[in-house]
Amino acid sequence: MAEIKSDVLAKLRLAIGKEASQATQQDWYHAAALTLRDRIVHRWLTADKESYDAGRKRVYYLSLEFLIGRLFTDALNNMGLMKVFEIALGDLGVGLMDLRKCEPDAALGNGGLGRLAACFMESMSTLQIPAIGYGIRYDFGLFRQVIVDGWQHEYPDVWLSFGNPWEFQRPEVVYHVHFGGGVEHVDDKGRARAVWHPGETVQAVAYDTPIVGWRGQHVNALRLWSARSPDPLKLDVFNSGDYLGASAEEARAEAICKFLYPNDESPAGRELRLRQEYFFVSASLQDLVKRHLGSDGQLRSLSQKAAVQLNDTHPSLAVAELMRILVDLHNFRWDEAWKVTVATLSYTNHTLLPEALETWPVELFERLLPRHLEIIYRINAQHLALAEQRAPGDIDYRASVSLIDEKSGRRVRMGQLAFVGSHRINGVSAMHSDLMKETVFHDLNHLYSGRITNKTNGITFRRWLMLANPKLTSLLQEACGDAIVDDPTLLSSLESYIADSGFHQKFRAVKHHNKVQLARLIGERMNVRLDPGALFDVQIKRIHEYKRQLLNILEAVALYQDMKDNPQADWVPRVKIFAGKAAASYRYAKLIIKLINDVAEVVNNDPAIGGKLKVVFMADYNVSLAEAIIPAADLSEQISTAGMEASGTGNMKLALNGALTIGTLDGANIEIRDNVGADNIAIFGMEAGDVMLRRQQGLDATDIIRRSPRLARAIDAIASGLFSPDEPGRFEPIAHALRHLDHYMVSADFDSYYEAQRGIDARWQTVPAWTRASILNVARMAWFSSDRTIREYADDIWNVPVGPVAAAPAHAQRA
Ligand SMILES: *Cc1c(COP(=O)(O)O)cnc(C)c1O
Numbered sequence: 138m139a140e141i142k143s144d145v146l147a148k149l150r151l152a153i154g155k156e157a158s159q160a161t162q163q164d165w166y167h168a169a170a171l172t173l174r175d176r177i178v179h180r181w182l183t184a185d186k187e188s189y190d191a192g193r194k195r196v197y198y199l200s201l202e203f204l205i206g207r208l209f210t211d212a213l214n215n216m217g218l219m220k221v222f223e224i225a226l227g228d229l230g231v232g233l234m235d236l237r238k239c240e241p242d243a244a245l246g247n248g249g250l251g252r253l254a255a256c257f258m259e260s261m262s263t264l265q266i267p268a269i270g271y272g273i274r275y276d277f278g279l280f281r282q283v284i285v286d287g288w289q290h291e292y293p294d295v296w297l298s299f300g301n302p303w304e305f306q307r308p309e310v311v312y313h314v315h316f317g318g319g320v321e322h323v324d325d326k327g328r329a330r331a332v333w334h335p336g337e338t339v340q341a342v343a344y345d346t347p348i349v350g351w352r353g354q355h356v357n358a359l360r361l362w363s364a365r366s367p368d369p370l371k372l373d374v375f376n377s378g379d380y381l382g383a384s385a386e387e388a389r390a391e392a393i394c395k396f397l398y399p400n401d402e403s404p405a406g407r408e409l410r411l412r413q414e415y416f417f418v419s420a421s422l423q424d425l426v427k428r429h430l431g432s433d434g435q436l437r438s439l440s441q442k443a444a445v446q447l448n449d450t451h452p453s454l455a456v457a458e459l460m461r462i463l464v465d466l467h468n469f470r471w472d473e474a475w476k477v478t479v480a481t482l483s484y485t486n487h488t489l490l491p492e493a494l495e496t497w498p499v500e501l502f503e504r505l506l507p508r509h510l511e512i513i514y515r516i517n518a519q520h521l522a523l524a525e526q527r528a529p530g531d532i533d534y535r536a537s538v539s540l541i542d543e544k545s546g547r548r549v550r551m552g553q554l555a556f557v558g559s560h561r562i563n564g565v566s567a568m569h570s571d572l573m574k575e576t577v578f579h580d581l582n583h584l585y586s587g588r589i590t591n592k593t594n595g596i597t598f599r600r601w602l603m604l605a606n607p608k609l610t611s612l613l614q615e616a617c618g619d620a621i622v623d624d625p626t627l628l629s630s631l632e633s634y635i636a637d638s639g640f641h642q643k644f645r646a647v648k649h650h651n652k653v654q655l656a657r658l659i660g661e662r663m664n665v666r667l668d669p670g671a672l673f674d675v676q677i678k679r680i681h682e683y684k685r686q687l688l689n690i691l692e693a694v695a696l697y698q699d700m701k702d703n704p705q706a707d708w709v710p711r712v713k714i715f716a717g718k719a720a721a722s723y724r725y726a727k728l729i730i731k732l733i734n735d736v737a738e739v740v741n742n743d744p745a746i747g748g749k750l751k752v753v754f755m756a757d758y759n760v761s762l763a764e765a766i767i768p769a770a771d772l773s774e775q776i777s778t779a780g781m782e783a784s785g786t787g788n789m790k791l792a793l794n795g796a797l798t799i800g801t802l803d804g805a806n807i808e809i810r811d812n813v814g815a816d817n818i819a820i821f822g823m824e825a826g827d828v829m830l831r832r833q834q835g836l837d838a839t840d841i842i843r844r845s846p847r848l849a850r851a852i853d854a855i856a857s858g859l860f861s862p863d864e865p866g867r868f869e870p871i872a873h874a875l876r877h878l879d880h881y882m883v884s885a886d887f888d889s890y891y892e893a894q895r896g897i898d899a900r901w902q903t904v905p906a907w908t909r910a911s912i913l914n915v916a917r918m919a920w921f922s923s924d925r926t927i928r929e930y931a932d933d934i935w936n937v938p939v940g941p942v943a944a945a946p947a948h949a950q951r952a
Pocket of ligand 1: 249677759
């Protein structure tokens with residue numbers, strides 16, 4: 138304790154250059170973070186040395202996104218230093234939780250896919266798997282969302298403006314990444330060899346962030362690449378007076394790591410994006426190949442020492458790049474190189490939408506990566522030969538599995554490339570993996586059977602239970618024993634309290650406390666007063682048509698109208714809480730945000746409903762906001778159009794914190810139902826098969842609306858300008874889609890959803906029944922720990938050993 142105090146003061150003087158009396162909260166935060174980092178670094182270096190000495194296989198997790206959020210309390214908690222730091226800092230007159238707020242969220246990701254990568258990094262450290270996460274160090278992460286007049290505005294996310302105490306720049310770890318130019322084919326002692334003469338070179342510089350596992354036993358690096366030009370300033374051009382031209386190359390190089398592409402489930406399709414993808418794939422593969430050569434001296438054994446996981450199609454170029462490294466640079470014979478490549482790589486698919494699988498125009502490829510295109514053609518030739526063997530003369534089959542889409546102007550298909558070049562392809566929930574075999578990868582699965590496997594996503598309980606919900610964690614420890622923090626399956630013993638009214642009371646008190654906190658935050662930020670006794674109904678996630686925030690707000694409109702019809706009825710007080718960002722170019726999603734805010738404006742200020750319904754849209758959804766909302770949720774909205782959400786992880790976070798789910802049979806909702814029991818979740822709506830059928834039959838919803846007066850009235854209200862008197866036609870496009878283009882089945886599922894919501898109301902009114910279901914959700918969510926997921930990857934895909942759940946607690950070690 139005394140040591141931490143003096144270390145923080147020393148950092149303040151020596152690293153920040155300030156006296157305690159002059160220090161700002163920012164300064165204290167940096168001093169505290171650096172003090173903590175020192176302690177992590179010792180573990181890091183030891184862990185690294187041990188895994189090198191033991192010659193252990195390493196996992197390389199390639200992801201264009203890591204949605205990390207804040208690291209300070211995460212690292213404190215995992216190092217077991219939360220209490221001592223709190224006391225030490227308290228003695229210095231600073232509050233730990235105030236310092237926590239000084240840390241900007243590292244928002245190097247859009248949503249679930251990026252957050253999954255962050256949870257996986259933490260679990261790999263916890264399970265003591267030597268691993269490196271590879272990605273891009275974006276200067277600007279996901280945009281900051283500001284709501285003005287109900288509309289979303291985007292501002293740059295300047296997360297690095299105060300510096301980043303967690304990262305280590307590695308100026309000595311630099312690789313050259315090439316683009317453009319041409320390929321020469323030479324005869325090298327009787328063997329044909331390709332020599333790429335690139336037209337442009339960019340440098341990749343490494344920045345390492347230590348990711349510490351639970352109980353601080355192991356630390357892995359997140360290695361993010363920053364781009365710069367090898368020739369930052371052309372002095373002759375500068376001297377001739379062309380100051381901008383002199384640094385044009387630098388600007389072109391730096392553009393690669395300037396910003397994260399906002400995603401709306403449709404690929405970015407821009408040249409800069411392809412440059413980003415190749416940049417980080419090339420630097421990462423060069424880095425891991427160099428490491429392997431350093432220890433093994435040759436690359437034949439690469440797959441015995443390296444498992445490379447491709448998070449979605451963004452790093453698919455790894456297939457061609459690894460082949461190029463082996464064949465062109467290390468003189469491998471093609472077939473040998475192919476064996477090594479397939480044995481080393483594996484690919485996680487995140488979407489079933491064929492249009493969401495990345496493709497790139499062949500011409501762009503040829504211009505940017507001419508040698509890679511040649512390699513892809515050759516891979517395709519051998520792959521199509523296999524297809525021909527399997528289905529002789531079947532041209533449609535060949536076209537369907539080909540790496541080149543010939544129909545839409547010749548494009549390279551990145552999903553197919555990743556599939557063919559990987560020994561395992563996984564989906565992220567049971568349903569998603571099954572549908573993968575039936576839909577997007579049906580024919581490839583036929584050709585390479587046995588490669589597709591399922592790895593249902595998970596979340597790290599350290600962040601999403603312990604850190605986010607300390608009150609619940611304490612109660613669970615009290616009830617089930619301290620060991621739940623090491624082994625969440627022990628939460629099942631909570632079931633013995635299921636009829637214990639004393640426990641019910643404590644459990645409800647925790648939820649109430651969390652709701653008071655959230656109500657206070659909302660009061661401060663948006664000047665809306667909430668009743669913590671109301672049902673907190675939460676939908677927080679990216680704004681997208683398939684996630685159906687529209688269905689939720691439509692139900693709010695219908696409920697509002699029903700309340701006005703009958704204000705004396707025994708309505709359950711509800712607060713509908715929304716948060717989420719829409720991609721800047723996704724106009725329809727931004728209109729949905731405006732609709733939510735316009736409905737909020739009317740509903741929240743209508744005295745006729747006596748405050749029984751409130752609608753709140755919280756701005757700038759990110760990991761930290763999720764941590765504030767989730768512990769306070771009573772109801773979790775997981776209402777995607779069936780067949781469209783690959784897994785979801787928000788659903789897991791909320792159920793773990795005691796929220797009941799209202800949801801469709803989609804993604805991991807199905808497995809949540811299987812775990813918590815059908816009585817403790819509210820399932821409604823069409824199933825994936827129904828959705829496919831209905832889409833074939835047509836998307837007009839006129840008949841559906843005619844049969845549902847409540848739905849008709851809600852749509853009419855939106856269409857007539859009831860919520861937008863300043864611009865009555867504002868929501869006409871939404872009304873039109875609901876009536877005639879119901880691709881996402883919002884109208885089709887409305888009645889079923891409305892009814893399920895009234896079922897929720899009824900259950901809420903029977904307090905013991907609600908509490909019981911809530912407790913059972915917490916008790917039965919252990920399987921969704923990302924430790925379980927990572928253990929499955931380690932066994933089935935990576936073939937690496939796993940350490941203990943968590944090392945023995947500190948006191949046991951001392952004994
Ligand atoms: C968990 C999480 C997500 C994913 O939420 P879904 O409901 O699964 O789409 C997105 N963003 C943030 C900040 C998260 O923490």
